Amino acid sequence: MNLIETRGLCYSYQGEKLALDHLDTAIPEGSITAFLGGNGAGKSTYFLNLNGVLTPDEGTVLFRGEPVDYHKKGIAALRRKVGIVFQDPNDQLFSASVLKDVSYGAYNLKLPEDEVKRRVSLAVKQTGIEEYLHAPTHALSFGQKKRVAIAGVLVMDPEVIILDEPTAGLDPSGVSEILNLMQKIKEENRVTFLIATHDIDLVPLYCDYAYVLDHGRVILSGTPKEIFAQKEILRQHHLRLPRISHLMEILSQKDHLSVSPAASTISQARRTIHEMLKEEKSKR
């Protein structure tokens, strides 16, 4: 079942040209869906519409098949279910106290204090920020702040977590730590993830589905395999293939090796190269 669906979603900032232009999307429950597209493609605007921070000009957002109610109560309920982790953690972490910041979302749900504390300690453990829970926010590194921001969303016990550029500005080990954390949360909390990213190589590794947006419109959608089969369209919209796919493309087209051009991760590439070698051997 689709957890989130949008139908003909339109949004424009102060009546300027459409930032979202009749966007139709469907996000299956329990999946990780990537949103690809250059700057200004409409990814952030789309996310803010899903969370009720922005109200669509036209079209509907459906959560579990129900259209979102834009009255105060409906919005509050939506925000509880859909958490956003913003690209720059400095925009999200408003308090100098890490503990206070993490607890903020749960506190706003008017839960009893014991429950808030329970959720905070769970989220802190899950994101591995125990060490700096009592340090001031401004003393944390970028990657640490990112984890704190994720913990601050986890305490609301959301069904969907949106990560806006989760890997931007992180070092290589920070990138894999954040992505592994995402998978852990997905499995342990059964959370559906939406991520906006410029890092195309992570899409075949971590994502079940992907959308390509440009000028507020859906250009492509489907599984990573389906998306990366459309390399011409990707290139027209300033995107590229994952490095491995590109290599496979060159090997099969220029060097006429019989590798599968659909291989887009290291393990898939390894498999297809092994198969090719086996074939060569048996031919001889």
Added chain:
Amino acid sequence: MNQIDSIAYHSKLAWIDPKAKLCFSLVLLCVCIGCRSILVGALVLLVTAGATLFFARLSLRRYLHFLSIPLGFLLVGTLTIFISVYPAGEKLLAGIPIGGSQVGISAQSFLEGLRLCATALGAVGCMYFLSFNTPMTGLFALFRKSPLPEVVVSLMELIYRYIFVLWEEAATMKTAQNARLGYQGIRHSIASFGTLVGTLFFRAYQRCDRIYSALESRGYQGSLEALQEEYQPGKGWYGATFLTAAAALGIFFLERSVL
């Protein structure tokens, strides 16, 4: 400012009830200023400096460095009290005759100046004790319980948090300008600084929108309240406050009856 902030978070007293520390430093501050006595000032400075050195784990050198910051202002301010113009022939500690009168330090003005210096340094010691041992977040927690309006405390918290963000941003911009020789000569420096401030304002304004969206998406409804840190009770500090204040007052009255 950054140094003091980081010292406060690493102090042994960081997680002691901020109320106790505020009481200790404010009561001693009032006693120190109220008595205006050299000995009381010295006592208060000694006690607060000692406590700061021990609990905030500061070296004496570093503490003296911090103490020397207000010292400059103090010297300039007390210079006119130390030195005045007297008629020729009056007995002075030191002086140079100029024409029919002399400029110098008399015994009385010397005492008066010392008294002022001691009082001021004692007061600085009190404030340093508070700021070197109390993280700002602790003070905010305290203010939230005080009759201060919620919006004022929230503003203080946001300002405190974003000072560091803006500071970082300004520092990066300045480095970038420096790398392109933006601060060579006064004219260039003024122009570069102007651009920096302008850009900083603009970016701060843009950031406002993003902060607001982020707050809204976590259910902001006009309040920035959330869980507070838990503090250990600071009962011993009330006792210390009482003892030091009593000793200071004792010295004050003794000094008065002797002189």
